[in-house]
Amino acid sequence: MGLGLLSAALLFLGGALICSEHYPLSERSGHGSSQEQAGGRRWPEAMSGRPRAQKEPQAPEEEGLNAKGNCGTAPLANMFKGSRIVGGTEAQIGAWPWLVSLQIQYGRYRAHVCAGSLVKNRWVLTAAHCTNKDNRDPVMWRVVIGTNNIDGRQPHSKMMKVKAIIIHPDFDVESYENDIALFHLKKAVRYNDYIQPICLPFGVFQRLNRNTKCFISGWGRTTEEGNITKKLHEAEVHYISRSFCNSDKSYGDIIPYTSFCAGDEDGVFDTCKGDSGGPLMCYLPEHERYFVMGITSYGYGCGRKNFPGVYSGPSFYQKWLTDHFYQASNEGIFNINILLGQVLVALGSVVLLASP
Secondary structure: HHHHHHHHHHHHHHHHHHHOOOOOOOOOOOOOOOOOOOOOOOOOEEEOOOOOOOOOOOOOOOHOOOOOOOOOOOOOOOOOOOOEEOOOOEEEOOOOOEEEEEEEEEEEEEEEEEEEEEEOOEEEEEOOOHHHOOOOOHEEEEEEEOOOOOOOOOOOOOOEEEEEEEEEEOOOOEEEEEEEOEEOOOOOOOOOEEEEEOOOOOHHHHHOOOOEEEEEEOOEOOOOOOOOOOEEEEEEEEEOOOHHOOOOOOOOOOOOOEEEEEOOOOOOOOOOOOOOOEEEEEEEEOOEEEEEEEEEEOOOOOOOOOOEEEEOOOHHHHHHHHHHHHHHHHHHHHHHHHHHHHHHHHHHHHHHHHHH
16 A cells, blocks of 8 residues: 555656646747838948847846856956957967857868857857858857867867757848847856856946947958958957947948947957957956957958947847746756656656555
């Protein structure tokens, strides 16, 4: 009788865990259509795109500091030492421990495609235009983190496999509207002096201004017609006002409120091809850490006067980002519940069979 009751209890509990409700994230995460259109003005082919993204509902501010503030610090870097990839200089090892190289695997060889930012131990933030319908299979991709040199393996670098590539559902490949994406890693990366997450800008983006210390870094071209570099380069840039960036002598009123310009009005420092998806990293002294204020999106050429780089603002996609982080966390709990439920059902079955 006792074994029978134990068996029934185990079977009941196991079945309850296996059948526990799981609420998947809807495909569009509550998004509507874009609020702004590019307008009738046409630009040369050198202009990559014109993002027009919608406003996102606000999530808790503490998410910007990964809830506990363990982000946005570089243990090996002297914060403002030296020059900070057009016009830039070679970065010191460990200067930007959240910067990753997104690479496509071709047999034994890998090719750098874009940059990205590690924002959580299994999440990389990048630009949606870094992928297309022919290369969105996660199996094709590798995420290399913890190195300044993408030519070969380094002792402190990690090469991670990708579980999923999540493109913003409203991304427009023709206009680069909603140019934001997430790479979900198969395994969590372990933090060390060379690998750290950067802070998300939720709740602090409004503090960005021309005097904010901001930096760009990547493996992209160092001149408009040059080649991608194997060594990580960096440069200091500044936020550029919307009044200038949307003026007739610049982008002519096509920059939406969810994007902004940064760089140098004279084109001395700028991002270029190969830097796409990488972060605009801004230091806020009141928090003593860096925030990914922008994602490298597009520009008219590279390093051209009056045409600075245009960046997508992650803060405007706060709900979309946090929904996916939350969904992945719930999926982990859900999978553990299923496993535990299966174990309990198996134990219940054994006890039932052992009952006289």
